[in-house]
Amino acid sequence: MIEMTTLKKICEEFRFEGVLTECSPYGDGHINDTFLVVNKDKYEETVQYILQRVNHIVFKETEKLMSNIENITSYLSDMVREDELEGGYEVLKLIRTNNDNSYHKDLEGNYWRAYVFVKNATGYTFAKDNTMLYSAGKAFGQFQLMLKDYPVDSLFETIKGFHHTENRYENFLKVLEKDVHSRSKYCLDDIQFVKDRKNITTMILKALELGEIPYRVTHNDTKLNNVLIDNDSGIGRCVIDLDTVMPGSALYDFGDAIRSCGSTVAEDEEELELLKLDTARFDAYTNGFLEILKHELTQTEIELLPYSAIIMTFECGMRFLTDFLDGDNYFKVHKENHNLIRAKNQFRFVKEMENNLEVMIDIVNRYC
Ligand SMILES: Nc1ncnc2c1ncn2[C@@H]1O[C@H](COP(=O)(O)OP(=O)(O)O)[C@@H](O)[C@H]1O
Numbered sequence: 321m322i323e324m325t326t327l328k329k330i331c332e333e334f335r336f337e338g339v340l341t342e343c344s345p346y347g348d349g350h351i352n353d354t355f356l357v358v359n360k361d362k363y364e365e366t367v368q369y370i371l372q373r374v375n376h377i378v379f380k381e382t383e384k385l386m387s388n389i390e391n392i393t394s395y396l397s398d399m400v401r402e403d404e405l406e407g408g409y410e411v412l413k414l415i416r417t418n419n420d421n422s423y424h425k426d427l428e429g430n431y432w433r434a435y436v437f438v439k440n441a442t443g444y445t446f447a448k449d450n451t452m453l454y455s456a457g458k459a460f461g462q463f464q465l466m467l468k469d470y471p472v473d474s475l476f477e478t479i480k481g482f483h484h485t486e487n488r489y490e491n492f493l494k495v496l497e498k499d500v501h502s503r504s505k506y507c508l509d510d511i512q513f514v515k516d517r518k519n520i521t522t523m524i525l526k527a528l529e530l531g532e533i534p535y536r537v538t539h540n541d542t543k544l545n546n547v548l549i550d551n552d553s554g555i556g557r558c559v560i561d562l563d564t565v566m567p568g569s570a571l572y573d574f575g576d577a578i579r580s581c582g583s584t585v586a587e588d589e590e591e592l593e594l595l596k597l598d599t600a601r602f603d604a605y606t607n608g609f610l611e612i613l614k615h616e617l618t619q620t621e622i623e624l625l626p627y628s629a630i631i632m633t634f635e636c637g638m639r640f641l642t643d644f645l646d647g648d649n650y651f652k653v654h655k656e657n658h659n660l661i662r663a664k665n666q667f668r669f670v671k672e673m674e675n676n677l678e679v680m681i682d683i684v685n686r687y688c
């Protein structure tokens with residue numbers, strides 16, 4: 321719990337309009353601490369902001385992260401100004417501190433930042449319908465399209481090797497070898513499942529290294545709730561949560577989005593019989609994403625899209641399994657064997673997609 325007096329002091333560091341009336345926890349983000357700031361301006365009008373304490377355990381180099389966000393948001397807002405985008409697309413806007421900084425570091429070493437509050441829009445954990453997924457696909461596609469000429473090498477890597485699937489595989493083997501909690505005996509099939517798919521761990525990486533696909537500015541956390549959906553029009557109004565924006569592949573963003581929205585059940589559903597690839601959802605997201613990007617993505621990127629969904633889901637499952645073997649150090653667990661349950665769920669989804677690869681390829685081809 322952060323005291324109100326502390327929050328008030330932090331708010332005073334930022335160039336907020338008006339007088340503070342309320343500052344309270346907001347949203348359902350899992351990484352940062354997010355607050356809604358409500359002020360009254362001199363006309364008694366309400367002005368709202370988002371205040372965030374950055375999680376500096378996950379993000380160790382916060383200055384670099386903030387430099388990325390500052391550069392990306394200012395580049396995007398110049399672009400929106402020059403070339404009014406259809407449909408009211410909005411760019412996340414930082415509020416600067418009194419010292420003209422993009423963040424405030426408090427005496428305890430915490431990093432704080434603030435954004436303009438995006439009004440009349442909602443972040444959804446579960447899609448209400450497939451149109452919402454189409455909108456999210458468009459919004460993440462638009463985000464990538466707008467950044468296509470951004471000098472990708474100038475961005476810092478905020479989490480080193482985030483989608484280096486091969487390194488994650490090596491790490492899995494190391495943890496398995498130590499097996500410090502003697503848990504490997506509970507998941508021999510899952511361990512074999514991972515080992516059987518060693519070849520896919522290098523698929524995207526090799527294509528990047530050989531220059532067969534380009535490095536692009538990628539969001540890297542393309543969950544549905546990182547697009548705010550307009551309450552009236554239903555369009556994906558604003559892409560948020562830019563902490564993991566860094567050099568990567570468009571395939572990471574597409575693949576991880578399908579991982580998080582393409583299955584019929586939640587990520588920790590234990591009844592694996594219920595888990596299917598929801599082709600209608602896959603279709604909706606792909607439709608939105610490719611409507612924006614079909615002329616920008618290369619032929620190889622397009623061919624790899626269905627595989628990227630498999631690889632990103634496999635990578636995530638492998639991370640859950642690694643954490644289970646390692647004693648649940650990274651992902652928060654809420655029940656016994658939670659990480660193993662999640663891993664089994666992701667691997668089941670991988671199998672489902674492997675079995676439906678042709679369907680996925682057909683859908684991708686239909687929208688190109
Ligand atoms: N500029 C904004 N306007 C409105 N709501 C926002 C804004 N930024 C964040 N939020 C809300 O706060 C939640 C958490 O923010 P986010 O940046 O995604 O943090 P986390 O990294 O913890 O997921 C979001 O899911 C969204 O509901």
Ligand SMILES: [Mg+2]
Nearest residue numbers: 349545546561
């Ligand atoms: Mg978020």
